[in-house]
Amino acid sequence: MSLCQSYVPNYFSIADILATQERVPCKFEMQVKHLGFLDPGSDKRDIEIGTSIELPLWMASVLNSQRPSIADVGLPKVFKEAYRDIMKADPCVVDLHKLAKYFYEFGMNLCMLKHRESAEIANVLVESFKQRFRQILDWAQHSTTEVAESKKLDNTEKIIYQMGREVGSRLHMWLTEGGSLITAADMVIQHKKMKLTQKDLLH
Amino acid sequence: MFCEKSLNLIKELDRSTEAMPAFDDDGVRQVFEEMRGLYDQNVAAANDSTADPDGTAIAGIAIRHAALERNKRCLMAYVYNRIRKVRNMRWQFGSILPPEIKANLCEPEIQWFNSYSKTLALYMKSIGDQGLNLAQDVKPPKSLYVEVRSLTDYGKFEMDNGEVVLLKKHSTHLMSRAQCEPLIIQGILEQITH
Numbered sequence: 209m210s211l212c213q214s215y216v217p218n219y220f221s222i223a224d225i226l227a228t229q230e231r232v233p234c235k236f237e238m239q240v241k242h243l244g245f246l247d248p249g250s251d252k253r254d255i256e257i258g259t260s261i262e263l264p265l266w267m268a269s270v271l272n273s274q275r276p277s278i279a280d281v282g283l284p285k286v287f288k289e290a291y292r293d294i295m296k297a298d299p300c301v302v303d304l305h306k307l308a309k310y311f312y313e314f315g316m317n318l319c320m321l322k323h324r325e326s327a328e329i330a331n332v333l334v335e336s337f338k339q340r341f342r343q344i345l346d347w348a349q350h351s352t353t354e355v356a357e358s359k360k361l362d363n364t365e366k367i368i369y370q371m372g373r374e375v376g377s378r379l380h381m382w383l384t385e386g387g388s389l390i391t392a393a394d395m396v397i398q399h400k401k402m403k404l405t406q407k408d409l410l411h
Numbered sequence: 412m413f414c415e416k417s418l419n420l421i422k423e424l425d426r427s428t429e430a431m432p433a434f435d436d437d438g439v440r441q442v443f444e445e446m447r448g449l450y451d452q453n454v455a456a457a458n459d460s461t462a463d464p465d466g467t468a469i470a471g472i473a474i475r476h477a478a479l480e481r482n483k484r485c486l487m488a489y490v491y492n493r494i495r496k497v498r499n500m501r502w503q504f505g506s507i508l509p510p511e512i513k514a515n516l517c518e519p520e521i522q523w524f525n526s527y528s529k530t531l532a533l534y535m536k537s538i539g540d541q542g543l544n545l546a547q548d549v550k551p552p553k554s555l556y557v558e559v560r561s562l563t564d565y566g567k568f569e570m571d572n573g574e575v576v577l578l579k580k581h582s583t584h585l586m587s588r589a590q591c592e593p594l595i596i597q598g599i600l601e602q603i604t605h
Binding site: 267390396398 | 412413414418421422424425428429430467468469470471473474476477478481484485487488491492499500502503504509511512550551552553554557588591592595596597598601602604
């Protein structure tokens, strides 16, 4: 999958759909009738003023953009000041996979909500990416096996890392064997493997 | 919670390791049902002005509308990303799909594949005087003939010059590159390197 597919304005991007599913805390400033079931912690029919619920980002952005706004959208834990300080201290040791699988895409979407700390978040995103990218590039170019730490990467970084490795091995192939070797198509190989495993399961 | 079904479709597609996961008819139908419900509720809320003395009905309508839009986006992304795969398949499997894969496509997808194949063939025919097979020589050829090994018991294969070879498992042959390229791509032969 190419990177341009997982970029915010792409309506069809699977990564963006999954990233906008991450939850953010919302504090309701207006009563909403008949939608009480959105709050799993209560069995009331309506959402009362002052209720706090964690809602997916796509819904939160609508709540935020209405005038007057329906709810005040807060920041998720990962982008609060305490965690931002951790990211500032040394972004390379943070396990983003555990913390937020779609750290960058989620962060970018969050910035668009015009929260008062948006600029600060954007800064952290850029700075952490800059530092972590160096490390990823290093892994992709200088190790033949998959680095164990690559499990700590967020989704975007993982794509970059895999692309880096693939390009590296292709370059190696080209240097040693030239470019004219014909190989089976990826999907064909994948399909064959599937068939083999299915056969194994049957016997 | 809204949009869980449509999100499941997207997750399934994202997670699947198969070349082509089966089209989730049932999942899509359930999303349609949810959307119909949301739409009906919104129409009812918009028409019922007596129930809204303090102007808060708009909040509920906005939330349901967002859910509708979200469902639409998930469905579109589901269909679009599958079609992208189908298009790739034309280039990887050729114009005939393996039956296991075809079974996982829905009817419109098969139609799309066939018409894409047809359009592509028409286009390739229109290039130059005699047409040009774009699927051939994807990588620049260095020699006319290549050494290949058969990976399966394919059976008899007739070459351009009328000669018939028997492609048995593990047998090796010297064949013209142009002829064996599609067989290599489909995983029937492999090129031998020294």
